[in-house]
Amino acid sequence: MYDHVKGFRDFYAPEMAARRETIDTVESVARGYGFREVGTPALESAQMYADKSGEEILEELYVFEDKGGRKVALTPELTPTVARMVVAKQQALAKPIKWFSTRPFWRYEQVQQGRFREFYQTNIDIFGSSEPTADAEVLAVAADALTGLGLEPTDFEFRVSHRDILGGLLAAFDGEIDQQAAIRAVDKREKIERDSYADLLTTAGLSPAQVDRFDDLLTTPADRLTELVSFAGTDRVAAAVGNLQAVLDAAADLGVREYCSLSLTTARGLDYYTGVVFECFDATGDVSRSVFGGGRYDDLIEGFGGQPTPAVGVAPGYATLALLCQRAGVWPAEELATDYYVLQVGETRETAARIARDLRGRGHVVESDVSGRSFGAQLDYADSINAETVVIVGERDLADGEVTLKQMSSGDQQQVPVEAFPGDHDRPTVDDFD
RNA sequence: UCCGGGCUGGGGUAAUGGUAUCCUUUGGGCCUGUGGCGCCCAAGACGCGGGUUCGAUUCCCGCGCCCGGACCCA
Numbered sequence: 265m266y267d268h269v270k271g272f273r274d275f276y277a278p279e280m281a282a283r284r285e286t287i288d289t290v291e292s293v294a295r296g297y298g299f300r301e302v303g304t305p306a307l308e309s310a311q312m313y314a315d316k317s318g319e320e321i322l323e324e325l326y327v328f329e330d331k332g333g334r335k336v337a338l339t340p341e342l343t344p345t346v347a348r349m350v351v352a353k354q355q356a357l358a359k360p361i362k363w364f365s366t367r368p369f370w371r372y373e374q375v376q377q378g379r380f381r382e383f384y385q386t387n388i389d390i391f392g393s394s395e396p397t398a399d400a401e402v403l404a405v406a407a408d409a410l411t412g413l414g415l416e417p418t419d420f421e422f423r424v425s426h427r428d429i430l431g432g433l434l435a436a437f438d439g440e441i442d443q444q445a446a447i448r449a450v451d452k453r454e455k456i457e458r459d460s461y462a463d464l465l466t467t468a469g470l471s472p473a474q475v476d477r478f479d480d481l482l483t484t485p486a487d488r489l490t491e492l493v494s495f496a497g498t499d500r501v502a503a504a505v506g507n508l509q510a511v512l513d514a515a516a517d518l519g520v521r522e523y524c525s526l527s528l529t530t531a532r533g534l535d536y537y538t539g540v541v542f543e544c545f546d547a548t549g550d551v552s553r554s555v556f557g558g559g560r561y562d563d564l565i566e567g568f569g570g571q572p573t574p575a576v577g578v579a580p581g582y583a584t585l586a587l588l589c590q591r592a593g594v595w596p597a598e599e600l601a602t603d604y605y606v607l608q609v610g611e612t613r614e615t616a617a618r619i620a621r622d623l624r625g626r627g628h629v630v631e632s633d634v635s636g637r638s639f640g641a642q643l644d645y646a647d648s649i650n651a652e653t654v655v656i657v658g659e660r661d662l663a664d665g666e667v668t669l670k671q672m673s674s675g676d677q678q679q680v681p682v683e684a685f686p687g688d689h690d691r692p693t694v695d696d697f698d
Numbered sequence: 699u700c701c702g703g704g705c706u707g708g709g710g711u712a713a714u715g716g717u718a719u720c721c722u723u724u725g726g727g728c729c730u731g732u733g734g735c736g737c738c739c740a741a742g743a744c745g746c747g748g749g750u751u752c753g754a755u756u757c758c759c760g761c762g763c764c765c766g767g768a769c770c771c772a
Contacts, residue, residue: 267745267746267762267763267764268763269763270762270763270764313772316772317772318772321772324770324771324772340772341772343772344772371771371772373770373771374699374700374767374768374769374770375764375765376765376766376767376768377765377766377767379771535772536772553771554771557771608730609730609731610730610731611730612730638727638728638729638730638733639729639730639731639732639733640728640729640732640733640734640735641726641729641733641734642733642734643732643733643734644733644734645734646734647734648734654734656731656732658730658731659730659731660730660731661731668731668732670732670734672734675734677732
């Protein structure tokens, strides 16, 4: 017996069925918006991540040298890969480029609730539009995916913030301020004591008075955002506030404004984001960590050597999404589903096979005996795979030209002429032959 | 990397310094026709390594994996 590698998981059939259903829902929503599936490699040059995020990032990656001496890394995220793909075919691709991809990613991290070393995400990105409508469409596809999973407006919220509002406000204060440190402090605001929070901001270069003022500004409600503009008095903040409002307006038109709340203290991972950023949270707070996030990153493509190309995206991860769905009671049942089991008694394989083939032709999941089992053992097995209907094909009935349908939930049975089965019925059940 | 809690057949458990309980499960049989129930037979565990001991599943150490948290979260 071998243990699996820490942070890597096996998904057995019942659990995988629920995951598949969830992934299918998210992907079909993305398809409905015209996002196209792309396929991407599991390995990239390690240097690509070092260039984008700094050499330290390599500590958190699975990095190794391949037999050709290339320094490679298992992909920890999709964004650099799709950025590389956009740059490579920039002239050939019609804008906007709308791509999605569901895949595993790997990070050498500490395992905890909702976090593993191998994890699955669906990345959804738009390249080539700087319009607020594009930001809003990303919010909309995410919201539709969640409601498509059965989540209600009361189950989740998108906390929407804006990179440039935070940066612009900090820039408007007098003094030498470490913006990165200040933003990191903001990100911790909900998690730590007020005093430690103030200390962090002070360390970042704000005076005690500025700390209070800054914090007041961060909690400005959505209908008074113009106060931020008048405080800063800069074009940068004016533009950022205008952009955020435009995105929220567009979200309203797309029917997803109700899922969005303004939250300037949401500041996670701002380093490559340039505009609107958002994170999805469990509205009840039972799932304590962020479910997933997204935002606008207009500088990345140019940073990868391409033409300046605006971009915005979101990446739902299935570890945390499962936690949210389970909390809300909408996680799909982790069980096998079988439409028909065709039970054979005696030498009836030919007829049983014909019936099974006809039912499969109608798109059903159909199993039949492949183990030479007894009647009782076959019925037991049919029960174990949650067969809805058992078609008993036995020599004795067949001599009378009949088969027996058995509905497993009720135990009801019905004799049916073999040549009439499945007949014209799409999904024949006991009731169809009363 | 750090902190806390765990690890007994496939799953859930019991007891224990002298090799392990019960339920469930799995395979087979009664059983080619009402049988998904029942009965019978069988299979299957102390995470790994080391130490202490006459003897370790039990006590000690290290490691692995799991659960939760800190840090981090591109």
